[in-house]
Amino acid sequence: QVQLVESGGDLVRPGGSLTISCALSGFTLSDYYMSWIRQAPGKGLEWISFISSNGGTKHYADSVKGRFSISRDHSKNSLYLQMNSLRAEDTAVYYCARGSAGGQWELYFDTWGQGTLVTVSS
Amino acid sequence: DIVMTQSPDSLAVSLGERATINCKSSQSVFYSPTNKNYLAWYQQKPGQPPKLIIYWASTRESGVPDRFTGGGSGTDFTLTISSLQAEDVAVYYCQQYYYAPSLTFGQGTRLEIK
Numbered sequence: 336q337v338q339l340v341e342s343g344g345d346l347v348r349p350g351g352s353l354t355i356s357c358a359l360s361g362f363t364l365s366d367y368y369m370s371w372i373r374q375a376p377g378k379g380l381e382w383i384s385f386i387s388s389n390g391g392t393k394h395y396a397d398s399v400k401g402r403f404s405i406s407r408d409h410s411k412n413s414l415y416l417q418m419n420s421l422r423a424e425d426t427a428v429y430y431c432a433r434g435s436a437g438g439q440w441e442l443y444f445d446t447w448g449q450g451t452l453v454t455v456s457s
Numbered sequence: 458d459i460v461m462t463q464s465p466d467s468l469a470v471s472l473g474e475r476a477t478i479n480c481k482s483s484q485s486v487f488y489s490p491t492n493k494n495y496l497a498w499y500q501q502k503p504g505q506p507p508k509l510i511i512y513w514a515s516t517r518e519s520g521v522p523d524r525f526t527g528g529g530s531g532t533d534f535t536l537t538i539s540s541l542q543a544e545d546v547a548v549y550y551c552q553q554y555y556y557a558p559s560l561t562f563g564q565g566t567r568l569e570i571k
């Protein structure tokens with residue numbers, strides 16, 4: 336059974352840092368592109384980052400570029416998002432999502448986790 | 458950035474009636490060498506993560522009821538639910554993946570029962 340389980344969401348002060356995780360099961364991490372997508376309270380979906388199946392390619396939305404870093408650990412079958420210089424507008428539920436088996440040119444998301452809430456507030 | 462605009466923002470339809478949601482992209486998401494539209498639709502029920510229902514603009518994901526139909530090409534797309542069921546109450550999002558690595562979603566359309 337394919338499953339994604341996020342963890343690590345917390346209350347963080349503006350300017351602070353946090354790393355969230357996504358534990359994957361039921362498929363081989365090295366076969367898929369993976370993404371982080373967030374949803375601010377009561378708002379829509381915003382794609383923020385993806386990482387290629389071999390980890391060699393990473394892309395970020397302009398809103399997080401230079402502040403967030405995506406990574407993956409194949410030995411732990413996990414995906415991570417390191418978030419620095421956090422701002423109030425980063426407050427959101429963060430979802431990890433699996434890209435389709437087609438790779439970078441077929442980046443729709445066929446499996447999503449339940450999400451983890453990151454709140455940035457003083 | 459490619460902007461995806463959905464209409465309407467919210468929609469109320471009677472049970473058993475047809476519901477149609479529109480999605481317009483600011484640039485074409487059709488790629489002629491593959492003859493495909495790089496557009497997906499998701500359903501998000503309250504308190505749940507989004508669920509993929511349509512990809513390649515018109516291909517239903519496995520397990521999705523056939524009352525869900527995706528259509529359109531180029532810049533204009535539709536998601537149609539032929540006979541609305543109570544379990545279809547949700548927010549629906551379109552997403553383009555033509556302009557990867559920049560991926561964008563529509564703002565969402567809230568579908569309710571009239």
